[in-house]
Amino acid sequence: MATDAKPSDDASFERVDWDALESEFGGLSRRQTAFLGAMAAFALGVAADVAVGGPLPLLGDPAPLDWLFRLTLLLGTFYVVLPLYDDPRMTRHYWRQFKRNTAAVISLGYLAVVFAVGTVGPTFLPRPELDLLARRQPPVFTSVAADVPTTCAGEVVNGMCHGTWQYPLGTNAQGHDMLHLLVFGMEVSMQVGLIATAIIVVVGTAVGTSAALFGGLVDEVSMRFVDLLLTVPTFFLFILIVYLYGGSLFLMILVFGLLSWGGVARLVRSEALQRSEEEYIRAAENAGASKAWILRRHVIPNVSNTVITAATLTIPFLILAEAGLSFLGLGDPTTFSWGQTIADGRGELAGAWWISTVPGVFLFFTVLAFNFLGDALRDALDPRSEV
Amino acid sequence: MGMGLYVAQRVAWALVATFVMLSLTFGLLAVTPDAQQAQFAFQQAQEGASADEARETYQRVTGKDGPLFDRYKEYMIGMVTGDWGWSHTRSQPAIEAVADAYPYSLMYGIPATVLSVVAGIGIGLYSATHQYTKADYAGTFLAFFGVSIPNFWFGIMLILLFAVHLGWFPSYYDTSHGVWTLANAKQLVLPVIVLSTAAIASQMRYARAESLEYVHADFVKTARAKGASEWRVIRHIFRAASVPISTILVADILGLLFVASYLTEVVFQIPGLGLLSYRAITQNDTALVLATTLIPVFVAIVGNLVQDIAYTVLDPRIDYGDR
Numbered sequence: 124m125a126t127d128a129k130p131s132d133d134a135s136f137e138r139v140d141w142d143a144l145e146s147e148f149g150g151l152s153r154r155q156t157a158f159l160g161a162m163a164a165f166a167l168g169v170a171a172d173v174a175v176g177g178p179l180p181l182l183g184d185p186a187p188l189d190w191l192f193r194l195t196l197l198l199g200t201f202y203v204v205l206p207l208y209d210d211p212r213m214t215r216h217y218w219r220q221f222k223r224n225t226a227a228v229i230s231l232g233y234l235a236v237v238f239a240v241g242t243v244g245p246t247f248l249p250r251p252e253l254d255l256l257a258r259r260q261p262p263v264f265t266s267v268a269a270d271v272p273t274t275c276a277g278e279v280v281n282g283m284c285h286g287t288w289q290y291p292l293g294t295n296a297q298g299h300d301m302l303h304l305l306v307f308g309m310e311v312s313m314q315v316g317l318i319a320t321a322i323i324v325v326v327g328t329a330v331g332t333s334a335a336l337f338g339g340l341v342d343e344v345s346m347r348f349v350d351l352l353l354t355v356p357t358f359f360l361f362i363l364i365v366y367l368y369g370g371s372l373f374l375m376i377l378v379f380g381l382l383s384w385g386g387v388a389r390l391v392r393s394e395a396l397q398r399s400e401e402e403y404i405r406a407a408e409n410a411g412a413s414k415a416w417i418l419r420r421h422v423i424p425n426v427s428n429t430v431i432t433a434a435t436l437t438i439p440f441l442i443l444a445e446a447g448l449s450f451l452g453l454g455d456p457t458t459f460s461w462g463q464t465i466a467d468g469r470g471e472l473a474g475a476w477w478i479s480t481v482p483g484v485f486l487f488f489t490v491l492a493f494n495f496l497g498d499a500l501r502d503a504l505d506p507r508s509e510v
Numbered sequence: 511m512g513m514g515l516y517v518a519q520r521v522a523w524a525l526v527a528t529f530v531m532l533s534l535t536f537g538l539l540a541v542t543p544d545a546q547q548a549q550f551a552f553q554q555a556q557e558g559a560s561a562d563e564a565r566e567t568y569q570r571v572t573g574k575d576g577p578l579f580d581r582y583k584e585y586m587i588g589m590v591t592g593d594w595g596w597s598h599t600r601s602q603p604a605i606e607a608v609a610d611a612y613p614y615s616l617m618y619g620i621p622a623t624v625l626s627v628v629a630g631i632g633i634g635l636y637s638a639t640h641q642y643t644k645a646d647y648a649g650t651f652l653a654f655f656g657v658s659i660p661n662f663w664f665g666i667m668l669i670l671l672f673a674v675h676l677g678w679f680p681s682y683y684d685t686s687h688g689v690w691t692l693a694n695a696k697q698l699v700l701p702v703i704v705l706s707t708a709a710i711a712s713q714m715r716y717a718r719a720e721s722l723e724y725v726h727a728d729f730v731k732t733a734r735a736k737g738a739s740e741w742r743v744i745r746h747i748f749r750a751a752s753v754p755i756s757t758i759l760v761a762d763i764l765g766l767l768f769v770a771s772y773l774t775e776v777v778f779q780i781p782g783l784g785l786l787s788y789r790a791i792t793q794n795d796t797a798l799v800l801a802t803t804l805i806p807v808f809v810a811i812v813g814n815l816v817q818d819i820a821y822t823v824l825d826p827r828i829d830y831g832d833r
Contacts, residue, residue, distance in 0.1 A: 351527055356765045356810045358772075359803040363535070366791050366799055367542045443660055447773055450662050451788060465663055469777070472666070472674050472681070480670070483663035491658035 154209075158201050165194060188373045192314050195321040203431070220503035227499030230492035237489060241309030248306055251459060254298030259475045261286040262293040262301070271474040295467055295478045299459075307459035308482055312489055315376055315445040316438040322380025323387055324434050328426075330384065331391025332418055335399065346392065352385035358444055365453045372455040375448065379441050387433050394426040428504035435497035439490040446486055461486045517819055524815040531807055535800060536585050540578065595797030599790065604801040607786060615782030617689065618698045618705065619771055625702065626709035626763065631755060633710070634717025635744055638725055649714060656711020661770045665704040665777035672700060683780040701778045705770050709763055716758050720751040753824045757817045764813045768806040 169190055185193075207214045222228060259272045263286040272294075275284035286293060292301035330349070334342040364378050398404060399422065407417050448454050449462030461482040468478025588594065594604040637649040673681035680697045687693040724730060724747045733746050775784030787802030789795075 350523070351530060354527055354811055354814050355531065355807050356768060358769045359806050362772075362787070362791070363799065363803045364538065367538055367796075439658065446660055447662060447769075450773065451776060452792065462660075462662075465660075465666065469666060472670050476670055476674075479663070479666045483660065483667065486663060487659050490660065491654060494654055494658050 154201070154205060161197055161201070165190075165197060168193075186373070188314065188318075188376070191318050191373070191376070195318045198321055198325075199317070202427075217503050221499055224495075224499040224502065226495045230495040230499075233488065233492050234496065237309050237485075237492075238313055240306055241313040244306035245310045248303050251297075251299035251303045251307070254294075257290070257294050257298035257300075258296055259471070259478075260284075260290045260294040261475075262477050262481070263288055263291045265293075265477070267474065292481050293475070293477045295464065296471055296475065297467075301464075301477065301481050304459050304464050305461075305482060305485055308461035308464060308485070309489075311372065311445070311458050311460045312442050312486070314372070315379065316442050316493070319376045319380040319383070319441045320434045320438050322377070323384040323437060324430055326381065327384035327387025328391050328423065328430060331388040331426075332395050332423060334388070334392045335395035335422075336414055336418055342392075346389070349385040349388050352382060353389070357382045358447070361444060361448060362451075362453065365448055370448065370453045370455050372458050375445060375455065379444065383437060383441070386437070387430060390429055390433055391426050394429055395422050398422050398425055432497060432501045432504055435493060435500055438497075439493040442486070442490055442493070513822055516822060520815055520818045524811050527811050528808065531804070531811075532586060532589050533582075535804065536582055539796070539800070540581070594801045597790070597795050597798040597801075599793045599795040599798070604797045607798055608783065608801055608805065611781060611783050611786040613782075614685075614780055615771055615775070615784065617694075617782075618701045618780065619767060619782075621698070622702045622705035622709065622771075623763065623767060626706040626713055626767075629706070630710045630713025631717045631748075634714040634755075635721050635748060635751075637714070637718045638721035639740075639744055639747065641722065641725065649718070653711045653715045653718075656707045656709075657715075659707065661704050661708055662773040662777050664707065665700065665774055668700045668704065669777070681778075683778050685781060701774050701780060704774050704777075705767060708770050709766050712766060713758070713763060716762075717751070717755050720754045721747050724750045753821070757821045757824070765806070765810050768809065 172185060172190070207217075256274055257272075257276065259267075260276050261267045261272070261284060266280075266283040266285045268283060272284050276289050277285040277287035279285070290300055290302070292305065294300055295304065330345050334345045360382055361375070361378060365375060368374055395418075399417075404417060404421055407421060412420075445454070445460065446462030446465070449460035450466045452463075452466065454460050454463055464482040465479045465486070468475065468480070471478050592605055594608075596602075597604045597607050600607050633649050633652070637646045640646050669681045672678050679700050683697055683701075684693075687697070727750070729750075730743060730746055733743050738746070771782065772784035772787065774780070775782050776788045779785065783802055783805065787799060790798035790802060
């Protein structure tokens, strides 16, 4: 994004890309050094986890999924947040474009809250545990017939059990606090949405650019494979694979990521082919730049907007797919996915209406927010796709 | 490239895609530990037989002791000739179980498809010709709502409101009613609403985008200049936009409906393909799971083929050379 060169850019002294100049003198730029350092620290952490096999100092005992999530956040920081921070002028420009869409701004705020709560919350909250005395408590300000909960935590008036602030959103049939379940569900949805999307972006960009770069057989084979990926309804492949190999969240995310990159790859390939006809690429070629250099310095930064938009629009599909699989009982039994909570409330509709309702509302708004966000990003980042 | 060659190429591609998918599923099955085998081994162990013997017996009975390539050949021939394995939970061939179930899926799938096509194209056209009006914003909102709402949760909410609280519709599907009875129509109302919401939304989005390309076209301006009525103008636009709109139907809407109907059937307990597949999953009936998940895959491949061919037949401007 940072190097999205526009003809109107002022070429003043401040605009010189010092990173590029520094790296030309054989050394590494500050950002590259920081990135390599972070990657090395990450690799060290994974290696230590594998070697020790138990809890680590400072880090606790992260599961493979946690490592993957950290890697995703690391990539996000270096490829989305830092470039925006480095180029305040472009960032302001994007923000002005983006700000026009009120729904998208609200969505961004909502998603930021869900992300923060979902990432931090589960480390502080205790895992929900079976509590037979706290079953089916109604949310605060509502009431149900007193025979629905085992024992009413609030007051009982005229045979109606009233909700209390102890369980602001009520509890489910296992006595899990709905609020805790919501927070744990946020973690699952964010992990599915972000990690799988990171896989999609990395694989899709790699395949798309190499198809455009090498052409010939590589192009033919990889694009035929993409055709196949896009023809087949992936949801049914998810069902089949998760059925056969068991539904751990780690496997699910991997399968989602590795089967859904077709659209991004096709997009990147066609963008890369289009861009390689442009003047500045010709100029770079004439100056003796290698194909790989052109790809890395000129093509990838210029297709990144398209990639980010496409990636944002696949997140809702992935979150819905995970919720759907969990609803079918194919999800990870050790996590508290929203889809699973909704399924648990399916048989309780007559008494405890809130069990299915509450997580569904959050699932709906999360998916809606990602759709709004993707739509606004397309308008702000990609002026060519006017729909 | 001529059109005949192009069509032949697409058909060949569909065959290759089918072949690859079948090989892929064989590969997946071949490296998976078999749940039924574990169960059988457990039974044998209880009766005092050794685990190794049990495994050998099981593999001999199910034909899994042969070399991999022979098994692959057998599997592929079986798939092509309609021998899709034996459903042990239903004690009938998997393909027969599917044949028994699919009328239930069609019973609400067809009304939902018709509804979503008509309403989706209608709203999309209206939105496009009335761009940036309140009606257009309402339509866009509807589209966002439709693509974002998790359909299984939407179904549960409809049951909660209309079945549990208001009691207008039954909450579960009851197979004892005849197909053409009022009671049957009544219990299909909620599933049709759930299924068509998502389909209307995506159909509408697409119809709006396609129609917008022609709203400011010269022939539309001419029609307006001649004083054509609004209805006539819309017809002009529809004629031009109908080719791309109708081709999206075949593959995309079909795929969407398959995914949506899977979860919808589980929510409403309609004994169609989705519920059959769901029950097969919970009961570890691998042959039936395979059959019920492969059918949508094949339908999608054929749908894509039909879409490609329909596009070339309907729109003579298409260039076959490039993809």
